[in-house]
Amino acid sequence: MANDRVTVGSLLILDAAFAGYASRYDLGSVKNPGMGFFPLLIGLGLGLTAGLCLWQKRGRMTWQEVPAAQQEAQVRPRSLGRVYGIMGTLIAFAALNSLVGFWVCTGAAMAALLRICGLRSSKNALAGAVLTAAAGYFLFEFLLGQKFPEGFFK
Amino acid sequence: MGVIGNLIAGFSQALALDNLLFALIGVALGSLVGVLPGIGPLGAMSLLLCTTFGMTPLHALIFFAGIYYGSMYGGSTTSILLNVPGESTSVVTCIDGYQMCQKGRAGAALFIAAAGSFVAGTLSVLGLMLFAPLLADFALKFGPPEYFSLTSVGLAVLTYISSGSKAKALLMVLVGMMISMIGMDPVTGNQRFTLGFLPLSQGIDFVPVAMGLFGISEVLNIVTSSSSQVRIRRVALRELLPSRTEISRSVGPVVRGSFLGFFIGLVPGPAAVISSFSSYALEKRLSKRSSEFGHGAVEGVAGPEAANNAAAGSAFLPLMALGIPFAPPMALILAAMIIGGILPGPTFIQENPDLFWTFIASMYIGNVMLVLLNLPLVGLFVSVLRTPAQILLPVVAILCLIGVYAVNSSSVDVWVLVFSGVLGYVLRARGYDLAPLVLAIVLGPKVETYFRQSLSISGGDYSIFVTRPISLTIALLPLAIALGWWLFHGAFKFSRGEEHGRET
Numbered sequence: 001m002a003n004d005r006v007t008v009g010s011l012l013i014l015d016a017a018f019a020g021y022a023s024r025y026d027l028g029s030v031k032n033p034g035m036g037f038f039p040l041l042i043g044l045g046l047g048l049t050a051g052l053c054l055w056q057k058r059g060r061m062t063w064q065e066v067p068a069a070q071q072e073a074q075v076r077p078r079s080l081g082r083v084y085g086i087m088g089t090l091i092a093f094a095a096l097n098s099l100v101g102f103w104v105c106t107g108a109a110m111a112a113l114l115r116i117c118g119l120r121s122s123k124n125a126l127a128g129a130v131l132t133a134a135a136g137y138f139l140f141e142f143l144l145g146q147k148f149p150e151g152f153f154k
Numbered sequence: 155m156g157v158i159g160n161l162i163a164g165f166s167q168a169l170a171l172d173n174l175l176f177a178l179i180g181v182a183l184g185s186l187v188g189v190l191p192g193i194g195p196l197g198a199m200s201l202l203l204c205t206t207f208g209m210t211p212l213h214a215l216i217f218f219a220g221i222y223y224g225s226m227y228g229g230s231t232t233s234i235l236l237n238v239p240g241e242s243t244s245v246v247t248c249i250d251g252y253q254m255c256q257k258g259r260a261g262a263a264l265f266i267a268a269a270g271s272f273v274a275g276t277l278s279v280l281g282l283m284l285f286a287p288l289l290a291d292f293a294l295k296f297g298p299p300e301y302f303s304l305t306s307v308g309l310a311v312l313t314y315i316s317s318g319s320k321a322k323a324l325l326m327v328l329v330g331m332m333i334s335m336i337g338m339d340p341v342t343g344n345q346r347f348t349l350g351f352l353p354l355s356q357g358i359d360f361v362p363v364a365m366g367l368f369g370i371s372e373v374l375n376i377v378t379s380s381s382s383q384v385r386i387r388r389v390a391l392r393e394l395l396p397s398r399t400e401i402s403r404s405v406g407p408v409v410r411g412s413f414l415g416f417f418i419g420l421v422p423g424p425a426a427v428i429s430s431f432s433s434y435a436l437e438k439r440l441s442k443r444s445s446e447f448g449h450g451a452v453e454g455v456a457g458p459e460a461a462n463n464a465a466a467g468s469a470f471l472p473l474m475a476l477g478i479p480f481a482p483p484m485a486l487i488l489a490a491m492i493i494g495g496i497l498p499g500p501t502f503i504q505e506n507p508d509l510f511w512t513f514i515a516s517m518y519i520g521n522v523m524l525v526l527l528n529l530p531l532v533g534l535f536v537s538v539l540r541t542p543a544q545i546l547l548p549v550v551a552i553l554c555l556i557g558v559y560a561v562n563s564s565s566v567d568v569w570v571l572v573f574s575g576v577l578g579y580v581l582r583a584r585g586y587d588l589a590p591l592v593l594a595i596v597l598g599p600k601v602e603t604y605f606r607q608s609l610s611i612s613g614g615d616y617s618i619f620v621t622r623p624i625s626l627t628i629a630l631l632p633l634a635i636a637l638g639w640w641l642f643h644g645a646f647k648f649s650r651g652e653e654h655g656r657e658t
Contacts, residue, residue: 007584011325018332018347025346031614035339035346038602042335046328053321079378083579086374086551090572093555098565106552113548117377128545136556144208146560 012050019043085116101151107133164511177520180217184224188241189535195225199486200365201553204560211494212509216516218487223466227524230267230459243426243462246434250454257450262396266404267459268528274412274460275521278467281416283514289475293500299618302604303628305597308422311632316587323590330594340603353566360595362558362567366574367588369554373547374579400452407437407457415464422480424589426465433461485596
């Protein structure tokens with residue numbers, strides 16, 4: 001429940017920023033809407049819906065809920081550590097791939113993900129990383145002719 | 155040339171070796187994707203979108219369509235053998251399919267699921283072949299007000315039929331529309347909500363968002379769920395034949411499921427899932443052996459499997475005839491077509507008859523391939539589940555990263571993927587349905603464009619949306635269907651009540 005309020009509350013804050021930004025654009029008129037009109041309309045709709053959700057959650061639940069999904073969210077601490085580990089790896093990949101080079105980053109990310117997901121052997125993780133980077137390079141750059149950031153190897 | 159002549163011409167091209175190969179790879183991949191829980195057709199198609207750069211539009215269309223309807227076949231296999239639905243469309247098949255398996259009728263259940271899927275798939279292609287040209291001709295009369303009604307009603311229906319809370323579905327639609335506003339204003343071409351960041355000037359692409367929401371978030375979701383190594387039951391080829399009683403009990407559900415699925419497939423959103431549940435409910439109500447449902451009733455496998463396959467086929471109808479994707483995988487097929495320089499819409503069939511009829515013929519062929527692949531090779535497909543999650547999950551995550559970069563060669567897309575993945579994980583855990591968000595990103599700009607164009611045509615008169623007959627009809631159609639369903643439901647309950655009264 002509290003988590004859900006946080007989610008809806010976050011959407012409400014995001015929406016306030018969005019609607020505020022939309023109002024800075026040319027709104028035009030009701031008969032001749034400008035480029036800010038429709039986004040403002042969406043922002044107001046989202047604000048209203050989120051507000052209603054928050055208001056309803058204060059009292060009894062009248063909107064249908066999915067308790068199973070919320071139960072799913074109650075995960076073991078170890079699994080949560082894995083989730084944070086995967087998120088961290090993905091963020092690091094997004095931040096570093098153009099600097100370090102796409103395929104080096106791919107290999108490193110693969111090794112990290114294999115370990116996070118439970119592969120115990122470091123040797124196997126390293127082999128998996130090299131194999132993934134090599135296969136990716138061969139398939140996407142060599143066969144399909146796609147260009148990826150070279151980073152250090154430029 | 156008539157329908158038959160066009161179809162013959164289509165078959166002559168579809169039977170070419172290259173087209174057969176793309177259909178085979180597509181349906182085989184689709185079956186594989188269907189078997190694996192967590193990797194849906196949307197994720198697979200997102201990953202493979204970059205591979206369509208080197209394909210002709212026809213190859214891309216055959217390939218992606220094969221993945222989509224192939225996944226519907228594959229999903230039932232694990233539902234029956236392991237009680238693990240490979241796809242959300244096969245959840246309902248677990249109920250009776252797994253019970254049949256427990257009773258030693260796994261082979262029969264697999265055969266009936268495959269045969270039902272084949273019949274329904276073929277019937278839905280027949281429907282697509284007959285109705286798509288008619289609808290496309292009719293859609294030539296559509297202007298911006300009609301398209302506005304269609305897209306906005308589509309989003310409204312999507313909100314209503316989404317799983318879980320309607321308020322949450324509405325929130326997701328509005329968030330999706332909000333994301334779709336970033337980038338260029340579709341009417342004036344000015345930039346908005348880019349915060350001065352140049353890469354955002356083209357807007358946020360739907361592909362990385364879809365891959366993040368359905369691919370990365372699924373990886374995170376599986377990591378948190380307890381997993382155990384599956385024990386797979388072997389099914390010998392001779393066990394596949396169902397008994398005569400099982401066949402005769404399946405005919406009605408398959409036919410009803412095919413028609414129900416075809417019409418539900420035209421509705422925006424997760425139509426295939428809804429159709430399978432609706433078919434199950436319908437069969438349970440109509441059956442004289444309703445007490446058997448949940449304990450291995452063959453109707454509970456035949457009906458839903460036929461329905462979800464029919465829905466998968468009919469989902470192509472709005473895309474081909476109107477150019478509007480009503481399901482997330484259709485949006486990816488649209489993306490693949492656009493990459494190939496083809497824009498579906500009312501004039502698509504007239505301008506590209508070869509492409510359309512070859513595609514239709516390839517769907518017939520694909521359905522045959524699926525039966526031939528899935529029944530004898532059922533053991534092979536299921537054995538993929540033996541791949542440990544600790545290897546499978548990193549591979550999926552890395553493929554998402556590579557695939558998303560390869561589509562636009564953009565590092566921003568990688569960030570969008572990561573952000574969407576985390577967002578998708580959080581939203582899923584809170585019980586939000588993600589399909590409305592993705593579809594709203596695709597339909598949002600269209601809704602705005604048609605809205606503003608309509609007002610421009612009418613000089614600011616809002617009555618344009620209700621004074622044009624087609625626009626008004628489209629707007630009122632969901633209400634009419636809801637009313638009709640309510641009346642039918644009421645009448646059905648009344649007659650059942652009377653019967654029950656007579657019995658007691």
